[in-house]
Amino acid sequence: MPRNREVVHRRLQQAALELFLERGYDQTTTAEIAARAGVTQRTFFRHFTDKRDTLFGQEIRLQTALVDAVAHAPPHLTPVQMILFALQAVEAIFVEQRAFIEPRYAVIAATPALNERELTKTTALTGLLASALEQRGITREIATLAAQASMAACNYAMTAWLADSSVQLRIHFDRAFTELSRLFSKSLPEL
Amino acid sequence: MPRNREVVHRRLQQAALELFLERGYDQTTTAEIAARAGVTQRTFFRHFTDKRDTLFGQEIRLQTALVDAVAHAPPHLTPVQMILFALQAVEAIFVEQRAFIEPRYAVIAATPALNERELTKTTALTGLLASALEQRGITREIATLAAQASMAACNYAMTAWLADSSVQLRIHFDRAFTELSRLFSKSLPEL
Numbered sequence: 001m002p003r004n005r006e007v008v009h010r011r012l013q014q015a016a017l018e019l020f021l022e023r024g025y026d027q028t029t030t031a032e033i034a035a036r037a038g039v040t041q042r043t044f045f046r047h048f049t050d051k052r053d054t055l056f057g058q059e060i061r062l063q064t065a066l067v068d069a070v071a072h073a074p075p076h077l078t079p080v081q082m083i084l085f086a087l088q089a090v091e092a093i094f095v096e097q098r099a100f101i102e103p104r105y106a107v108i109a110a111t112p113a114l115n116e117r118e119l120t121k122t123t124a125l126t127g128l129l130a131s132a133l134e135q136r137g138i139t140r141e142i143a144t145l146a147a148q149a150s151m152a153a154c155n156y157a158m159t160a161w162l163a164d165s166s167v168q169l170r171i172h173f174d175r176a177f178t179e180l181s182r183l184f185s186k187s188l189p190e191l
Numbered sequence: 192m193p194r195n196r197e198v199v200h201r202r203l204q205q206a207a208l209e210l211f212l213e214r215g216y217d218q219t220t221t222a223e224i225a226a227r228a229g230v231t232q233r234t235f236f237r238h239f240t241d242k243r244d245t246l247f248g249q250e251i252r253l254q255t256a257l258v259d260a261v262a263h264a265p266p267h268l269t270p271v272q273m274i275l276f277a278l279q280a281v282e283a284i285f286v287e288q289r290a291f292i293e294p295r296y297a298v299i300a301a302t303p304a305l306n307e308r309e310l311t312k313t314t315a316l317t318g319l320l321a322s323a324l325e326q327r328g329i330t331r332e333i334a335t336l337a338a339q340a341s342m343a344a345c346n347y348a349m350t351a352w353l354a355d356s357s358v359q360l361r362i363h364f365d366r367a368f369t370e371l372s373r374l375f376s377k378s379l380p381e382l
Contacts, residue, residue: 080374119310141350146374148343156336183271183337184372
């Protein structure tokens with residue numbers, strides 16, 4: 001995106017989030033979002049297809065980058081290491097969106113329909129990561145297990161990063177995967 | 192449930208699943224389900240609040256039993272071991288429902304609205320397990336990580352069990368947790 005277009009894009013995202021938080025998602029119109037961002041409604045529709053798109057538009061970019069990174073991860077890595085590699089490869093996308101993550105979560109949590117959409121999107125992303133691992137020769141069952149468990153580690157890392165951004169996200173990813181490894185490493189009892 | 196009531200309950204579940212698979216979820220009525228099961232519609236409503244309930248009614252029982260098992264897990268167990276303990280404690284519920292699991296998945300997968308509901312329910316269950324761990328003195332962050340990753344292992348175990356029921360589900364749970372431990376145990380690379 002050219003620099004100016006990018007500035008407008010973010011201003012619209014910001015305006016949308018502010019309005020969703022102030023008056024609720026359902027009560028906000030695209031006209032109001034455009035006005036708050038100081039642009040015409042026509043400009044709004046050059047950036048987003050509808051108001052929901054201001055919350056979910058980034059997902060496709062993230063998704064494509066993650067799948068691409070798994071496809072190009074060094075071949076000697078284990079499945080879980082490939083996903084960690086991919087998450088660290090897309091760090092810049094998360095960093096760029098840093099300011100939007102918390103208000104976005106707040107809006108989604110307050111709106112059941114958005115909540116369901118978020119869950120559906122996250123599940124779809126996990127499925128795509130599993131498929132990307134399968135393309136690397138991992139069985140479907142192991143690929144799914146690795147992708148689902150890695151998403152748990154990713155969530156843990158994001159929470160830690162939002163609480164402490166003085167530590168780089170890639171370090172939080174490392175720590176989360178190590179923590180998960182530690183949690184499951186204890187020998188399991190025969191019951 | 193008294194024995195006879197249980198038989199009718201299952202016959203209704205079975206009839207509902209057959210009809211959902213034959214003609215689609217949206218096209219099936221409670222009257223048709225009752226007729227297929229050979230009972231009156233009034234009897235149907237003594238067992239289920241609506242047709243959706245034939246698919247999701249068991250969840251509350253499972254949920255209650257799992258949370259209860261975490262609450263009563265031996266205190267020396269790690270968080271992940273507590274969840275494994277709980278899954279193995281409710282094995283009988285899964286075994287009892289064994290015949291319904293695959294057709295149920297098929298119906299849910301074919302119906303987007305049910306899919307979203309299933310995701311919402313699974314997420315809620317994961318949250319309840321995390322809360323149950325918190326009650327055992329685990330921090331919210333670790334409890335959430337342990338619960339989410341354990342659900343990945345649970346899914347893996349269920350798939351393996353449906354493919355090979357000659358091995359007890361509790362053994363599949365053990366194997367899944369061991370597999371997850373193995374997947375994450377490789378030392379993680381510094382990138």
